[in-house]
Amino acid sequence: MVRALKNAAFRYKPEIIFLSETKKKKRYLEKIKMKMKMDESFYVEPVGIAGGLALWWTNNVNVDVLNAGKSFIDAKISFQEEEEYYMTFIYGPPYVDEKQQFWSSLSSLRTSNSEKWCIIGDLNIVAKPEEKQGGLPFDASQAK
Template identity: 70%
Template sequence: MSIMSWNVRGLGNKETVRALKNTSFKYKPGIIFLSETKKKKRYLEKIRMKMKMTEYFYVEPVGIAGGLALWWSNEADISVLSFGKNFIDTKVSLNGEEDWFLTFIYGPPYTEEKQTFWESLASLRNNNEKKWCLIGDSNVVARPEEKLGGLTFDASSAKWFHDFTDALCLIELPLKGGTFTWSNQRSEDDAILEKLDRIIVSLEWSSSFPKAIGVLDATITSDHAPIFLFLKGMTKKYKKDFKFEAKWILEDECSAKVKDSWLQTGNCNGISGFGRKLRRTRIQLRQWSKMKKGTGKLKEEEMKEKIRFMQGKQLSKSGG
């Protein structure tokens, strides 16, 4: 099972909702945590039901700021223990396994609130509750190498984070797919990149899930990228399936593509020959459909590739 965490920067945008649905379809998370939803329960419930997540818990936004949404399927048994505007603390049971604690976080953006935030998280656990995982937007750059561009590294905010992790013997899972999870969505010399979204676990939790890995995906609809926690590793290659769309039948080009690709395969007999014809036809239709989607879709994919490149970009020795 996987867990998704994403600061969506508001779900009022149709493109963001579409990106959420597509990303969820791709990775099929059993638990979805969204921060900065900026929407009330009534609106969010419509999206949840379309995504077929069976359970939910919400922290309402204050005015049009903040807001947390937690959705999960029947793969997980989740009990909400406590919550605030910046976190949801839960107990999780999976397939009869030993319970563990999972806290979803949305760190405050204001410096004067950061110390209190980390201290309040520390108070959630005691010595008898050591199997703990935290995931979400920490809103803190913990190390100089986690920042590219903009103002200099803020050591004071980072200290509160490290005091928290050191006191409770917590470690951070690396994210596969890049370094930076947030950007100001500008290019070249004006770009600012930071790692703000994290997965933090106790040693006891890590021992229970030795194959767990974090994954960073790409998006162009929010300044944050979604992150995923795969509890038992990534055993599946997430490749987009081919689907024939009924509307293609109305296009003469589609019929021509099918005929050409079928004939180009030659006289193939038997089941294996039939399979080769199908594979070639599928490839031709996929290429044709990508072209038909126009420059808008191509530009979106190009932008995602640029984002993935920037997420993985490392600081030079000169800091530039």
């Protein structure tokens, strides 16, 4: 997996990399970040062996992390001289009992702000049965 990430970074030369469900501590991820030639970082540590988020960026990007939780990193971002906008990097909770709180937190991030906003990541929501493979059966009440 690290080799594939390194190859993609070499080929596409991204200025921001977001990893979700890393299941790894900061110390391990910092070694990989250096291989990716990223300059800065922000981490949400995993809980046990679950979760974990990593956000890496180069010095060509200005990233101001505004808020973070176990399922998201919310930041204000600008590239060089371009205008600022907001990005929320997400790994939505896989457990039904955590989803309502997650959606409430997410919706409150931008309620008082009309700036540009981009959400990136995995919301862990299945909208229709065709998207689902394996595991528990499709639950239409969770697709709302």
